[in-house]
Amino acid sequence: MGARIIGTGSSVPKTCLTNADLEKRVDTSHDWIVSRTGIHQRHVVTQDEDILDLMHEASLRALDASGLRAEQLQAIVVATVSGNYAFPSTACLLQARLGLDNIPAFDVNAACAGFVYGMSVAHSYIKSGDYDRLLLVGADTLSTMVNWEDRSTCVLFGDGAGAVVLDTQNARSDDRGLLSTVVESSGALWQLLHVRSDHRQTVDQEGSHPKEWGIQMKGPELFKVAVRALSEVTRKALDKAGLSPADVSLMVPHQANLRIIRAVAExxxxxxxxxxxxVQDYGNTSAASIPIALDEAVRAGRVRPNDILALCGCGGGLTWGTSIVRW
Ligand SMILES: CC(C)(COP(=O)(O)OP(=O)(O)OC[C@H]1O[C@@H](n2cnc3c(N)ncnc32)[C@H](O)[C@@H]1OP(=O)(O)O)[C@@H](O)C(=O)NCCC(=O)NCCS
Structure with missing residues (x-):
């Protein structure tokens, strides 16, 4: 029994910061950011915006594309690390916004690999036969967790949300849909990328912080692990589906850094x-990056029936994983 993605949607905040805008805040340059990361701009939330607004809009767009009504959903899974509450989960808050009741709704915390972890949960739910139709959202606002005086991190991240509707409709009769998912973690490497949960501040809030405040990252070490982990886990997921990299029509990787993406492809x-x-348009939007990229690719006509897609991500934890989908 397979699960098909029958609708995609996404949403980003209205404020867009270009590299030129960041040159005014920290000692950096457009040329450095583009040559080291590929990023040209990123969208960030301000004090009057909320992650829930982004999740809600992305979900409505995905539902609209799917042709389903919200009331037909049987479960909501949200991949995020930037909810406003320790509890309830952002998924429960989204459930209330969508006017739904009496279905499971919960968050998955796997940072930038969260969407793939969510796919793994959705895959298992659907395979078990317990649920036929799920909403899976990846959403993050890591711009609220960076130190806007630390040039080594503040240029990298942006905010957004992406959503997919998964359904078993027509998926039992052919081999289209979710073929395999492999997820892995290495807690031993947690210090390569981390942030305390009480370090939150939007870009338009005043406040100066010590260097240890906000996202802490060992960039060069993380770069090497990301390239190795993403290429190895993608091979494992393809193997599991009986496929090879040559069969992939479109890889939709986590958009952290163009150099990482190129190295994995190589x-x-x-x-x-x-x-x-x-990545040039949004920077690293964490759990939102894969579903935003997927939504853009689908709407741009880059994905056709029976195409093989590899959705792969790597993030804090460390966590990584790949889902293989026959569209
Ligand atoms: C962060 C990253 C872009 C930095 O690129 P890098 O080539 O490794 O650069 P380094 O961190 O070694 O820094 C090189 C120099 O650039 C400087 N630098 C760092 N950020 C800068 C910026 N925004 N503007 C200008 N210079 C900067 C550093 O201070 C350093 O200067 P020094 O040599 O005088 O000490 C890169 O390591 C990376 O992308 N890592 C993975 C990050 C990632 O993907 N994180 C999320 C995973 S989900």
Missing amino acids: RLHMAMDQVYCN
């Missing part, structure tokens, strides 16, 4: 026209 012997990139 290790998998994939051409860059097999890879979807939009």
Whole structure:
């Protein structure tokens, strides 16, 4: 029994910060940011915006694309690390916004790999036969967790939400849908990327902090682990589905850094026209990056029936994983 993605949607905040805007805040340059990361701009929330607004809008767009009504959903899974409450989960708050009741709703915390972890949960739910129709959302506002005086991190992150509706409709009769998912973690590497949960501040709030405040990252070490982990886990997920990298029509990777994406494609012997990139427009939107990229690719006509997609992500934890989908 397979699960098909029958609708995608996404949403980003209205405020867009270009590299030129960041040159005015910290000692950096457009050329450095583009050459080291590929990022040109990022959208960030301000004090009057909430992660829930982004999640809600992305979900409504995905539902609209799917042709389903919210009331037909049987479960809501949200991948995020930036909810406003320790509890309730952002998924429960989204459930209330959607006017739904008496279905399971919960969050998954796997940072930038969260969407793939969510796919793993959705896959298991659907395979078990317990649920037929799920809403899976990836949403984060990591701009609220960076130190806006630390040039080594503040240029990297943006905010947003992406959503998919998964359904078993027509998926029992053919081999289209979610083929395999492999997720892995390495808690031993947690210090390469971390942030305390009480370090929150939007870009338009006043306040100066010590260097230890906000997201802490060992960039060069993380870069190497990300390239190795993403290429190895993508091979494992393809193996599990009986496929090889040459079968992939489109890889939709987590959009952290264009150099990481290129290095992973190279290790998998994939051409860059097999890879979807939009890191230049949004920066690293954490759990939202894969579903935002997928939504753009679908709406741009880059995904056709029976295409093989590899959705892969890596993030704090460390966590990583890949889902293989026959569209
Ligand atoms: C962060 C990253 C872009 C930095 O690129 P890098 O080439 O490794 O650069 P380094 O961190 O070694 O820094 C090189 C120099 O640039 C400087 N630098 C760092 N940020 C800068 C910025 N925004 N503007 C200008 N210079 C900057 C550093 O201070 C350092 O200067 P020094 O040599 O005088 O000490 C890169 O390591 C990376 O992308 N890592 C993975 C990050 C990631 O993907 N995180 C999320 C995973 S989900």
